[in-house]
Amino acid sequence: AQSVTQLDSQVPVFEEAPVELRCNYSSSVSVYLFWYVQYPNQGLQLLLKYLSGSTLVESINGFEAEFNKSQTSFHLRKPSVHISDTAEYFCAVSAGIRGGAQKLVFGQGTRLTINP
Amino acid sequence: DGGITQSPKYLFRKEGQNVTLSCEQNLNHDAMYWYRQDPGQGLRLIYYSQIVNDFQKGDIAEGYSVSREKKESFPLTVTSAQKNPTAFYLCASSRSGRSDTQYFGPGTRLTVL
Numbered sequence: 145a146q147s148v149t150q151l152d153s154q155v156p157v158f159e160e161a162p163v164e165l166r167c168n169y170s171s172s173v174s175v176y177l178f179w180y181v182q183y184p185n186q187g188l189q190l191l192l193k194y195l196s197g198s199t200l201v202e203s204i205n206g207f208e209a210e211f212n213k214s215q216t217s218f219h220l221r222k223p224s225v226h227i228s229d230t231a232e233y234f235c236a237v238s239a240g241i242r243g244g245a246q247k248l249v250f251g252q253g254t255r256l257t258i259n260p
Numbered sequence: 261d262g263g264i265t266q267s268p269k270y271l272f273r274k275e276g277q278n279v280t281l282s283c284e285q286n287l288n289h290d291a292m293y294w295y296r297q298d299p300g301q302g303l304r305l306i307y308y309s310q311i312v313n314d315f316q317k318g319d320i321a322e323g324y325s326v327s328r329e330k331k332e333s334f335p336l337t338v339t340s341a342q343k344n345p346t347a348f349y350l351c352a353s354s355r356s357g358r359s360d361t362q363y364f365g366p367g368t369r370l371t372v373l
Contacts, residue, residue: 148302153300176358176359178361180364185367185369186366186367187264187266187350187364187365187366187367188303188350188352188364189364190361190362190363193361195359234302234303238358238359239358246291246354246356246357246358246359246360246362247305247308247318248293248303248305248362250302250303250304251302252300252301252302253300253302
């Protein structure tokens with residue numbers, strides 16, 4: 145069965161500092177990996193995803209994540225954060241289920257707090 | 261604008277009452293999902309539906325029920341059998357397939373008084 149572990153429940157950083165949010169997964173099949181962001185009292189929005197090909201994937205707002213098969217990791221990074229990046233971030237792995245549907249298995253979430 | 265709507269945003273319920281949460285999508289997606297979110301536990305799958313008139317239990321289906329009579333609608337009923345219903349409920353939809361992105365609604369926060 146697939147599982148996801150986000151190693152940090154909270155990450156406080158100063159504005160314009162770099163940040164890394166760690167995610168490790170376990171899966172017995174080929175993986176599709178996702179990072180979602182959730183702002184307070186809102187739904188989740190897709191940040192980026194890895195399906196195949198280049199192991200480095202990027203989002204439009206400066207985040208990037210690297211798929212590392214040997215370490216079963218998909219860490220999220222940003223070289224310089226802004227106050228507006230304050231949110232909760234979820235890593236997820238896609239598992240195939242009955243009828244070809246998709247089940248997302250989520251990590252516990254990492255709350256990123258940006259301090260001025 | 262295409263998207264997913266959930267209503268109401270906030271819902272209060274007395275113990276012993278059933279309550280239904282609405283989820284509508286106009287993305288023409290085949291698959292729809294209900295998740296429950298509790299602090300520090302991520303999201304857990306309650307039910308999912310791949311096509312109209314078909315749905316399957318997820319990891320925590322006990323105390324919940326769903327229907328899928330129309331492609332664009334997937335309401336969730338929280339029954340009195342659910343022992344701890346206070347949570348944030350999120351609806352999502354996607355095209356079929358493991359690699360497709362799930363799109364989420366804004367959520368409904370249910371509080372049992």
